[in-house]
Amino acid sequence: TQVLTEKQFNAIRAGATADEVLRTIGRPSNVGYVGWHKTQTVWSYRYEWINLCRWFQVWLVDGRVREAAYATDPTCDERRPFIGESD
Numbered sequence: 001t002q003v004l005t006e007k008q009f010n011a012i013r014a015g016a017t018a019d020e021v022l023r024t025i026g027r028p029s030n031v032g033y034v035g036w037h038k039t040q041t042v043w044s045y046r047y048e049w050i051n052l053c054r055w056f057q058v059w060l061v062d063g064r065v066r067e068a069a070y071a072t073d074p075t076c077d078e079r080r081p082f083i084g085e086s087d
Contacts, residue, residue: 004047009056009068016065021058034059040066046073 008025016024021043028043041060048054053076059066 004045004056009045009070012058012065012068014065014067018060018063018065021060021065025056028058029055044073 003025011024012021025045029046030044032042032044034040034042039061043058043060045056045058046053047056053073054070055073056068056070058068
């Protein structure tokens with residue numbers, strides 16, 4: 001069953017545990033850290049949405065969701081030169 005859907009993403013709420021996130025949308029495609037002491041973990045989930053390359057990110061602090069949001073996947077956001085512009 002495909003779980004990387006807006007319905008599943010929208011089910012993730014602030015305060016949910018990391019285990020609840022894993023049960024709802026599975027393992028992230030990327031794990032990152034924020035802050036000098038890595039105080040915040042960011043889980044990123046890549047998915048396709050209406051032919052756009054997107055990802056859903058979940059920010060965790062002390063094993064609980066602080067916030068979650070949609071963004072453009074940076075690996076798909078390569079800058080391409082304009083016509084007539086050199087590389």
